[in-house]
Every structure is written in C-alpha cells, then in structure tokens.
Amino acid sequence: MKYAFFLGCLIPAREPNYEHSVRKIASELGIELVEMEGANCCAPFSIQSVDYASWLALAARNLCIAEEMGLDILTLCNDCYESLLMTNTILKEDKETRDKVNEVLADVGLEFKGKTNVKIFSDALYEDIGLEKVKNAIKEPFNGLRVAVQPGCHLTKPKRIHFEEIVAAAALDELVEATGAESIAYERKEACCGGPLRGINDEVALHVAKQKLDGVKTAGADCIVTVCPFCYNELDMGQLEIKRHFKQEYDLPVLHFAELLRMAMGMKLEDWEVKAHRIPITKILNIKETK
Amino acid sequence: MITILNTEKVNLLVAHEITNGDSDLSALDAYFMHEVANMPRGRGVLACIQCGRCTSSCLVARVVEEHNPRKLMETIILGLRSDVLRGQLPWHCLSCFTCLDRCPQGGDVGEAMFAIRNLAVREGNIPNGIVVQAQSLFETGRVVTPSRMALVNRKKYGLGKEPTVDVEAVKKILRKTSFDKLIYRGS
Amino acid sequence: MKEEPRIGVFVCHCGVNIGGVVNVPEVAEYAKKLPYVAYAEHDLYTCSEAGLAAIKKAIEEYKLNRVVVASCTPRTHEPLFRATCKEAGVNPYLYEMANIRDQCSWVHMHEPEKATIKAKDLVRMAVAKAALLEPQTEPEVEVKDASLVIGAGVAGMTAALSMANQGFKVYLIERDKEPGGIVQRLHKLYPTLADSSEVVDPLVEAVRSHKNIELMTSTTLKEVSGYIGNFHVTLTSLSGDKEINVGTIIVAIGALNYRPPTGLYQYGVYDRVLTQEELDGILKKGSLEEPDRIVMIQCVGARKGEIRPSELEAFPKSDTAELLRKILKARKEEGWPYCSRICCMNAIKNAILVKEKSPRTDVVILFGDLRVYKEYEDFYRRARDLEVRFIRHIEEVPPEITQTSDGKLEVMAYDALSGLEVKFPADWVVLSTPLRPRRGEVILARMLKIPISTDGFLMEAHLKLRPVDTNVDGVFLAGTVSGPKDVSESIITGEAAAARASILMGNRKVSTEAVTAVVDKDLCIGCGLCEEICPYGGPKIEERKSKIREILCRGCGSCAAECPRRAITMRHFGDHQVLAQVTALLMPESPKGG
C-alpha cells in the first residue's frame, strides 16, 4: 500500500513519538508513506469556526496535492481526518460549492477533481491492510491488559452521521484486541476528551476530561489507548493539571495506538519515547517484561 | 442530584419566572433564524423541535450553566440576535458532535454552531485562543508550529526531513476568502 | 308442568384476577350445598374455549336446566355465556351471572377472606334467582333494506355511497342547500394540500347521480319513531313533509368551528384578528397580500374549562332548546375541554400556504403542545424548512393583543422556554379554534335517544370496541359528530358506519331484547304515567289500558318502578325473582331462598 502521508501540525510539533511508531509499523507491514510537499494545515474546527469558505479552500488544497500524487491520504490525527473527510465529501457531492472552491484554488493553480480518499491510520490498517495481516504481525501480545479505548469524537461521529457507518470505533476496538489486550466497556466511551476547548476555555476542558477519566477509572482500566493526538495530549497532560486543579490523581498511562501495536509487534520503545509520556508508562512496560 | 418537585411547584416556578431578564427585547430580530438557516451548515436550526436531548447530553452544559445548545436554538428562533452573537454563548461548544449524534431530528445542532460562530466572527466576536491559531495559520500555514528544539529532535530520532508548507499559497487562498480581514480586525 | 330446577354453578378464577384474592374452590364447594344446585365446578378461565366446553359437558351430563356463572361482568360476557347455554339446549334466559371480580376481588383486593364471604353471598343470590328464572324468547324483527343518512358532509356522503353501492336504498338528507358540509368550505386539505373540491366534488357528483341514493337538501328531521329495522321518519323541507321507512339510521351531521366570543384575543374587536377558518377563506380567495407577519395562536377555546356534570344531568329533564342555549353559551365563554385533534395540522397547513405564496412573510405559531401526530410530523418539518417559526408560549397566560397607533396589531406573549415576554407586531392574528358540537346534535340526540358524552359530542356504544355504534340499535355515527376528526378519519368512520348498518340490512332480520315490560291488564288503570316516563316510547295507552310495544321496550324498568298500581313487571326481573335474591342475601339459612 502507498499513501500520501498527511502529518498535520500537532504531531511534528509535539508528538514525534507517535510519528516514529507509525513509520516503524508502516515499514514492517510494507506500507509506503509518501511526503506531501507543501501541504498546509488541515483547517481544524477552530478555523472552521472562523469562516466556512476558508476552511473548504484550505482543506481542498491538501486534497488536490494528494490528487496530483495519485494517492489516497493517510492521516494520523482525528481532526485532520474530520476536516479532510468532510471537505472531500462536501465537494464531491455539492457541485455549487465545488465550483466556488475551485474558483479560489485557481489562484494557486489547483483544481479539486474528487479523485482521492481520506483514511485515518486505524481505518487504513483495518480496511486496506486487513485485520489478519495485523494479527499475524503480533509477536509479543499484551495478554490480559485492560485497555480503555478512546476513539475520539472526530473519528466516529462525523462518520456515523454522514456516512451511516458505525465501524470506525469498532475497527479500533478490534485492532486493539488484535494486540492481545482487552478493550473494555466504560461509561462515556464515546464522549469528548475536552481538548477542543483548549485555549478557549481551559477550565471547562478540564472538567470534561475529568468526566471521561472518572469513567475509565471506575471501569478499572490499566491504560488509555487513542489514535488522536489531541485526545492523547488532553488525557495525558490533562491528568497533571487535574491533579493540580482538583487534587485528584488517576495515574492512568495514555498510549498512542501506534505505540501499543508497535510494542506488540515486538519493537521496543526507545528511551526518549518512554519519557515523552507525562504519566509514566513504566507500569505497562513492566507488565510486558514480566510476561 | 435533585429531588423532583411536585407539579404545582414546577408550574409556580414558571409563573414567577416571567421576567425580561437581561435581554434587549427591542433588538428582537425576526429574521435571525432565516439568517442562520441560510448560512452554510446552518440548516440545522430549522430542524429543532425543542426536545432538549442535546442539552441533556452535552458535557459542557453540565459544567457551564449558560451553555445550553437547546436554548441557543430557541434564542435564535425567537430572534435574540445580539444575545447570541455578542456573548460567550457560541464559544463553549466542544464540537464533539454528541448532540449531532443524538438529535432525533437529525438536526445539525453541532453543525449549526459553526454557522453561528461564523456570524459571530463577522461581528468581531472571536476568542483569543482562536485568533492565535488563525493568525498562526495565516503566517505559517500551520495552527501549531514546531519549535526549533522539535526540529532538532526530529533529525535526532531519524524521522526524516522536516515537513514543508507553501505559505504563499495559503496566504493567497486566505486573502481571496477575506480570512485575514476577519482575524486581524481587532489588532 | 314446570320441571324441578337443576342448577349448575361455574366459578371462574380469571387467572389471578379473581383467584388471586377470592378462594375460588371454596366458593365452588359452598355452591354445591345450595338449594337446587346439581353441579358446581371452578375453572381457570370460564370464558375460554375449554371453560365453555366444560359448561356444555356439565349441562349434558348432569341434565342441568339452569346455569350460574360467577365471574366478571355481564356487560362483556353475558352474550357469550348465553350463547353457550343456547348451544347446549338451555334457554339463554335460564342463565344468571354473579360478578365476583368487579365486586369482590377488585374492590376488596386487600381483604381476601371478606371478599370470599361476599363472593359466596353473591353466588347464593344468583342461585336463588336462577331457580325462579323462566325461559324467554327474543322477538325477531325484519330490517328494511333502506337507510337514512343525516348530513351530507364527507362522512355522510361516504356512508351513503358505500351502502348504495351494496344495493341498499339510501335517503341522504342535508339541512343546507348544497351537500358538501364543512369540508367544502375549506381551501386546501392537509397533508396532501389538495383542493378540498378534489375530495368533495366527486362525492357530491356520485351521490347526486347514484340510482340508489335520494338526496334531499334543505331538509331536516322532524320526527322519528319506530325501532331497529323499522324506523318511521318524518322529514321536513320547504316543499312540505315527507314520510319514509328505513331499517337503519346513520348520523353524520358533523361539527362546527368554535367562534370565540367578542373580545377574546380581541376577536370581533379588531378586524385583522381572524379564526383559521376565516384565514382559509381569505387564502381561497387569494386576497392575502404579502404581510410582514402573521401570528397564529393555538388552542383558542380548546383544552379549556370543563363541562359540569350538572349541565349534562339536567339534559334529559329540561327543555332541550333552553338547556342547549345554556351549554353553548357557557362553552362560548369558557371554551371546550377537549383537544380538537386537527387544529395543529390546520395551522401548519395555512402557515405553509402563506409561506409558499409569500416567503418573506414571517409566520409565527404560538403553541403549548404541538400535536402533529402520525405521519403529520413530516408536515411539521416541511413548515420548519419553510422557516415558519414555532414558539412555545405559556398557555396559562393568554397572549395580549393591542393595536398600535399605525393600525398594526401587536401580540405580547410569554415564551415558555425562556420565560421571556416577547412582542410581535403583526398584520394578522389568526386564532386556531376547535371543532365543537352542533346545536342540532342535541335535538337529534333527544329524538333518537343517543346519549351525549361529557365532551358534548354524541356518545358511541363503547369507546374502544364499538366506535361507530350507538346505544340505540340500528343507529350509527359517522364523522365528527362523535368528536373531532380529520377528513381521512371521517371517511373511515363513514365507511365503518355503513358497514355496520349494512350487516343489519343485509341479514334482513335481527333479534331484539327479550327483557321487556309486561302489563297486568287487570291491575292497570290507564293512568298513562308509564307512557310519560318511558325514554323509548314503549308504552301506549290504548282503550284506557297500557300496552307495551315490545320492540321499542329496552327493558330499563322505569315504567315498572313508577306504576302506581304495580301493574307492570319486567320479564327476567320479576318482583319475585328480585325479592328471592334479596331474601337470599338477608336470610342465608332460608332453605329455598324465597
């Protein structure tokens, strides 16, 4: 498989460990990741809040780049995924809007043709690579690990609402279980992490994150696993802030799904990657060691 | 936890709560619903049957009393334009789409929130956090820019070359859509 | 030669309905010891096929000639058990029922022992009466294969056509000059937005041209006598009276729109305050320009007030016209208590029509509960997509309407959800008013002896299971005369009433009440009190003696109770039979119960 690799803004800036794991897995599973030269920000919901036309045009520019490469887009981030997927759908379906956007894009010498598809990492593994192939690649399964999967809103809901599919969350659950871990049920699994309000209203964001963490803790999870860098950031760093703010400690390690899969495939995390987690993940590593 | 009041009390509550509140009723704008409904993504406001499921489901509404998506829709139908566009009301939403997922009318409350925000921004109502991201986007093509340290580390960890962005193209697009006018108005 | 009574007693558990409280086996054992009881048993459900089979088997085996069932109410189950007796060769009137469910297990749910004692009492009484029962026959009458349909609205015309198409002669009378009823005056119909003429015109044409239908307009009912199968009806019109004989009657006189009293919401004060019906007229004429705003107010005169029992109790005894005037007057001030079912859709329909014609007009609908039931939900959505504004207001505080100096109206209401006082300048204010009973209904009710329900509409025989039948055999209800309905619902009840009437007419014969009054000619002094008191016109004084026309007698017993000479007795409820029950109750040890 070959994809136009859309990194977005947050991952290169803050979470190189995520990107690293994805690249390791990709080469192991024979996925080719082609850089998207000159791609801009996906235009997440904060930009959507400012202006509709600007959002569509910016996102469409990225889609056009992938179209010119003749490849489908692979994203690692829920927000990028939502923004690009929605834009792709709107522009494919609505000719009037497409014409307007193309008028803007003409200035930078591009035209949206509707020839690319948008995939997020977990969906790509599930749909294109196949669960079987992923399972076969597992060398050191996480047997007995109780995982609270945080699918993230922008992975599941837009997809469910606009495309009548409810597979996205289920796909992630199945992938997590492929690593030998158990994806447990917990209250407010579908709920938001609070991340979107970061920078707008931090206190509310923390309250929301807290509701989520309460559910996870009650269900007795060993750790949280997510594909979204925003959820990761909010739930990982958020725990420290909640500790300061509410004097409440959860001590729930948060892992990128790519990290979980990578370890299960037998590729150890490097020291700098372990240290990138604000909530120590040594607990998880120890579980692994003792096996 | 609340204790359920008996019917009489609840009814009395209504009777006593007839007030004008702080709202400026002279500014009642009958065409506000029309205005929102005809914004891109704004159609959802017409779907609303005022059932309250969105607010009951909303995580923010449980924390922030004034955030109430159902009431926001109602306020729009009533035509309290300035209440909606001038205040904090549009900016508590997480865009988590829970309401969108649950609204029985398939009414895009969460979507309509973008239409309302777009209108609010045109009125100059835009939170700082978003201005920072938007200006960063205009200037660098990214909402979050990697620090020098991050780029150094990138090399160290063997993550390949630094991702590029065509800032000029981004600026061209955003000027064409007048995005810059919206985000640099305040400064 | 009267044979010795041999009574079989069947006590029902009704699952746990009775058996959960009353000790049913004990009651059955007790019954065995009562006089003339030849057999007693208890069943889980006596009314089930097995229970009925058991009755038949026991009748045969023990040569029973009287049957007592102790179970539920005769209202629902007597016909079934009587039919069973008949099938086993026992006259159906040699059957008696004790209601040990309603009167024992239900009301004494928490006192099982006392309930059991009471059940025994009731069974003992029933047995005492059963011993004295006599066989009766149900007179059979012929049913004329012609029908009278009163009211040529949509429901009436539908009913008339259905019967006429089945080959029955139908007299269709209408008090107005033209058939078509209330629907004809409407503009468009929801939810199809078809012209009302699309529904009415084909019906009018069909009833006019059908060879089996005699349509008489400007005609009213003058007098009705007779009974099921043989109603003798006098019709009156400008051209004089006409007498007809019919087997069945369908009442389809419809309902009227409530018109608010002058001053309510400034109706009748400002000429731009209308009812939906009047807006309909304006829309039909096409004379509505492009107003800035129309405000509609729902539930004006509906779901308000209550009809006092005294208003209804007074009805049979007082002068009809005077009473009716009183009820309508009170209701005009207070409004009607029921939900009129159609006003929400009606308002939405008119809102859509306005919006489609003039999109810039702001249409506001002030409502409390929006009752767009069924698939009309789609219709509601359509209105919202057209940007009609639905605003829930506090119904307890009626909106106030004032006129501003520029001649515009202003509606002030309280928004129910925000609690805000909101003001709407408006070009038109439209009041959604309910359907109300017609004045003529009460006169008809008196003439035909159909009871009026507490909401003022005519009452059906059973709210759940006999929605188009009435208490009077051979008389049926169609359309809005039995409560508000929309057009399709009226059509359905029209078809249904026609179907029920056709069964009677198709079978040509019907058996009637066997429990009738009997006059002892020797005792009768011909005072005429019975004739006066009877609500059904049964007794008639002929040759200074009372004569009961059995076919009219409904067995109510009023005459028997009033007769100063005790000359009248009721079949099946003779003094000796009733007294035997009383004696059995008061003197449990009395050997033969009377």
Next chain:
Amino acid sequence: MVIGGGIAGIQASSDLANRGFKVYLVEKSPSIGGRMAQLDKTFPTMDCSMCILAPKMIECARHPNVQLLTYSEVRGVNGSVGNFKVKVVRKPRYVDETKCTGCGICSDNCPAEAPNEFDENLGIRKAIYMPFPQAVPRLVTVDKDNCIECGLCENVCPANAVNREQQPEEIVLDVGAIVVATGFDMFDPSVIPQYGYKRFKNVITAMELERTLCASGPTGGHLIRPSDGKIPRSIAFIQCVGSRDRRKWIDHPYCSSICCKYAVKDAVLIKEHEPDSRVTIFYIDMRAFGRGFQEFVNRAKSEFGILFIRSNPGEISENPNTNNLIVWFEDLITRTVHNATFDLVVLCPTLIPRKGVEELAKILGVELDNYGFFKSVDAVKKPLDTTVPGIFACGYCLGPKTGDVPDSVAQGSATAGRIAEVLAGMEVS
C-alpha cells in the same frame, strides 16, 4: 381473506362474516388476539384489555362463516379483485387440531423451557405450549426450536393429539378480496445505546411493563423491578424513543401517536398499584388528542400527582451498587441540566413495520410507503385501499394512521364495508 388476527383483523372478519361473506382469517402465530391481548388495561376508560377482547375473539372464531387458519402464512397470491387465488402454508403444530382439547397436561409435563414471547420474554413457557390462557383456538403448539424431542408430551396426552411427524400443509383458497391487518412491531431501544436498554436491568420497555402490570402476567400483576424483585418507588417514563427520529440509522420520522396515551395510562396504573410511588413522565409534546384524553391527562396530573417534565433525556447511567438509574435531562422549564435517580425506567419505543412486511408486500404486489408501512392509494380519499384493487389494509400495518384501538376497530369495520361495496359492485357489472 383477512391476514392478521389482531383487533383490526378480528373486527374486519366479524363484520364480513356477519355481512354474509365467507372469511379465512390467517394468523401467523398460534392464537389470534394480537397486541391488544398483551395489554393490561386500555386507555382512557381503564377497561381490562383481555376482558373486552376475549369475547370478541371467541365470537369471531365461533362464527360459522369464519375459518380460522392460525399458525399459517400467506405464501403466494394470484389473480385480481373478485378472483384471487391465495396460497397459504399451514405450519406444523405437531399437534392434531381435531384432537387437542387444550387441557395443558402436555405443557405441565414438558421439561423444555423457552422464553415466553407473549410476556415479552419476561417469563418462561414450555416447548409445547399455549401462548396465553385465553388463546383462540385453544390448542397447544410444539415449538421445534426449543423441543428436546423427549416424547413425554406424546405419552401423557390423553387425547393422543401429539403428532411429531406433522408436515407443513399447503392450501390454495379462492377469495374475492384480501384485508391486510398485520399490525406492528416494537422498535428495539437497544439501538439507542445511551438509554442502556439490555445493558441495565432496570431499563424496560412499555410493553414489558404492560405484562408486568397485568394480573395474568409473569409477576402476577405485582409491579417489581427486574434487578432485585423489589417494588420500585420511583419510576420514569421516557417518550419518543425512536419516534420522531430522523437519524439515518433509526429513520422513524413519524409520531407513533399512542405512546403519550399509554404512558399516562401506565403511570396511572402504577399509582393505583403503588400509591406511594413517584411517577415521572419525560415528554416532548404531550399528544393527548382523541376522545377523552386531554381530560385524562388533566386527571393524571391533579388526581394522581403524576409529574410531567417536558424534556427528552440524553442519557441514562446506572449506579452499579444499587442498580438504580440516573437519568440526565434538561428541565425545559427551569432550563437547567439535572440528573435524577429512579428505581425503574420505562422506555416508550415507537411502533415500526412488522418484520417480514416487505416479503408480504411483494407477495401481494402492493406498495409500501416511505416508512415501510402499507401504502394507501390516496391518503385522504381512500385511506384503506392499498395500491392493488381488491386488497385493503386496516390497523397499524397502515402505519401511524391508526391512533389506537377504536381507530383500528373503525378501520376494521370500514374495510369490511369497502369489500362489501366493491364485491357488490362486481356482481352488478
């Protein structure tokens, strides 16, 4: 021919039979009675449902012009109005209908148990069973899926009625007109995960409550909650579960038009059972239209103290220790979000087209409407005529056009009238 033996089908059959037509009443399940048989009381008169239905069932079944074909299904239809040929398959009961007396000895001895569909699977029944005590016809049926083939029933049956080798029987009937009265199914609320149906024991559906309240139901009429068998002290009803719902994966945009009414009725019943309990109804619009109903709602408020809260709750969570339920809702009157704890939550699910209705429509050649109910050829003028002449429909299979029992009865009578009209017209021409 009438397809479906619920109240609408029974009324249509009785009226047709009394009008002099030969009627084949085809019912899929072992007994006629339909949904109304499952109800406890009917609104707003509070008549015991079975008590008023049972005589009608028996009257219909005993009519000399009615031939009951229970446990049978329509498999094919040919011809046109006045002259249909209908292929009906009589499913094997594994019991000889002519011999069985319905004594129930077989059921008493049968060792195999299965969930009782009639009690909404709350109780159990045997593999050889009668669906409910007042069943018509009074015959037992062997449910082969749950039968363990022990042969005990065969041995104990005094009438020698059990025949385990019975085969499906196919018959072809000539009929002039067809009435479809196949009724409805209940929406499965577990499709809406946030209400926790099937996840939380004390979240039940209205139909389950109906069976619980019924004196002949699985609990003997005692209102108890599933988790611990205790009497619930606070009960919440949630309206519009799946109805008025346009979401693509639910797609029942219509109002079922009966839920408000039955919820108020059930609330009053609960108050009659347990006067101390607190009953709350969460609703969007109180659709108390129809005869006597507004008055009934007023009584429910003033006389029985039932609390009506205008709100559609967003989610329900469970207290794992007590199994009590926490309902999150916005009180639209105080405009604030609350949570309240209840012992029992009753969901009022929408009514949806019966399973298999598409297949039946295909067999009959009639069209279905947008919602999947049978389509009227003209919603206003000819509401009971399907798109094929000579095939009529009545009752809830027409969709929410039917408000309730009286509407179904009126429609049953009306289809009988339509058929008499149409067939009479044919004789003339």
